[in-house]
Amino acid sequence: xxxxALTALRAAFAAYEASFGHTFVISLEGVxxxxxxxxxxxxxxxxxxxxxxxxRIVAADELRRLGRTxxxxxxxxxATPAGGTGPAGRTGDTGTAAGTVPGARGRPAGARAPGAAxxxxxxx
Numbered sequence: 001x002x003x004x005a006l007t008a009l010r011a012a013f014a015a016y017e018a019s020f021g022h023t024f025v026i027s028l029e030g031v032x033x034x035x036x037x038x039x040x041x042x043x044x045x046x047x048x049x050x051x052x053x054x055x056r057i058v059a060a061d062e063l064r065r066l067g068r069t070x071x072x073x074x075x076x077x078x079a080t081p082a083g084g085t086g087p088a089g090r091t092g093d094t095g096t097a098a099g100t101v102p103g104a105r106g107r108p109a110g111a112r113a114p115g116a117a118x119x120x121x122x123x124x
Contacts, residue, residue, distance in 0.1 A: 005037055012044040019048060022056050027065035 001009075016024040026043045028036055047055055 001037070008041060009037070012041060012048075015048060016044050018054060020059075021057070025059055025062045025066070027062050027069065029069050030063060 013024055024044055024047070026038075026040060028039060031039050046060060050058060
């Protein structure tokens with residue numbers, strides 16, 4: 001990522017957190033990788049105009065979209081959530097929230113399940 005883009009993202013994330021007291025979240029499902037940065041920056045800039053209650057609703061919707069995408073990905077892969085057993089007794093892959101359980105279920109930290117929708121993480 002170009003340094004100017006990283007600087008713009010950091011400033012946008014900082015402004016968002018200062019306004020709403022929590023990290024910006026957005027689902028990038030259906031967005032091509034070459035459009036991620038533009039989509040995130042446009043989303044932050046647009047949502048900075050929301051009042052706090054409206055933004056809580058929007059952020060909750062984005063979290064639901066991320067959760068549904070992860071669940072669909074798990075089910076399509078034949079895994080079961082919450083560590084249950086899948087086909088032939090395999091333990092299911094539960095996925096992880098952004099950075100909460102590094103290396104969950106055999107995936108390297110930060111790796112997504114195959115086919116999972118991408119996430120933009122806060123650049124620190």
